Amino acid sequence: MNIILIGMPTAGKSTVGVILAKVYGYDFIDSDVVIQNQENRLLKEIIEQEGIDGFIAIENRIHASLNVDHSIIATGGSVVYGDEAMRHLRNIGTVVYLKLSFETIQQRLEDTKQRGVVLREKQSLIQLYQERCPLYEMYSDIIIDAENYDVKELVDEIVMQLKTV
Ligand SMILES: Nc1ncnc2c1ncn2[C@@H]1O[C@H](COP(=O)(O)OP(=O)(O)OP(=O)(O)O)[C@@H](O)[C@H]1O
Numbered sequence: 281m282n283i284i285l286i287g288m289p290t291a292g293k294s295t296v297g298v299i300l301a302k303v304y305g306y307d308f309i310d311s312d313v314v315i316q317n318q319e320n321r322l323l324k325e326i327i328e329q330e331g332i333d334g335f336i337a338i339e340n341r342i343h344a345s346l347n348v349d350h351s352i353i354a355t356g357g358s359v360v361y362g363d364e365a366m367r368h369l370r371n372i373g374t375v376v377y378l379k380l381s382f383e384t385i386q387q388r389l390e391d392t393k394q395r396g397v398v399l400r401e402k403q404s405l406i407q408l409y410q411e412r413c414p415l416y417e418m419y420s421d422i423i424i425d426a427e428n429y430d431v432k433e434l435v436d437e438i439v440m441q442l443k444t445v
């Protein structure tokens with residue numbers, strides 16, 4: 281059994297994931313780091329060299345063959361474009377969507393500009409947000425409204441909601 285965190289970039293998946301790993305005594309896996317290790321290149325290099333569809337295909341393949349147990353998995357925000365990946369992740373654990381408003385995501389991305397985000401040419405951030413929200417909802421077992429929580433409160437809320445499934 282695993283706990284899989286999904287949501288927009290900067291939603292807090294990696295920050296909260298490592299804390300949850302300590303709460304549950306699980307391993308912590310950051311998918312972005314797994315992808316970089318398996319590909320032996322940085323995420324931004326993969327995106328530059330393979331293009332967005334190439335990156336998504338790699339991300340899908342790597343997630344679809346993740347063979348782990350007792351792990352908190354912080355995924356990359358674009359994982360929901362891979363149906364094979366998402367079906368596998370749902371099979372191996374509980375998928376938790378950290379939901380935030382567009383305004384908060386926009387603000388946090390301003391603060392962390394160096395991050396790679398899978399934005400297509402001419403696609404705006406709001407369009408990306410609107411495209412992805414239904415996918416996060418469709419693939420999640422639990423939706424957490426993360427809007428007004430600091431990190432500790434968010435961890436507590438996730439733990440509480442996980443008890444209900
Ligand atoms: N609950 C929170 N309240 C305020 N800031 C937060 C919260 N959770 C995370 N942050 C901040 O938001 C930023 C992004 O967090 P984090 O790297 O965990 O996001 P992520 O979901 O893993 O993003 P990515 O998909 O890009 O890997 C960090 O600067 C972090 O400190």
Ligand SMILES: O=C(O)C1=C[C@@H](O)[C@@H](O)[C@H](O)C1
Nearest residue numbers: 289323356357358396397398
């Ligand atoms: O949400 C996204 O588009 C991404 C988020 C990152 O975690 C990386 O997985 C990658 O840079 C794409």
Ligand SMILES: [Mg+2]
Nearest residue numbers: 293294354355
């Ligand atoms: Mg992360």
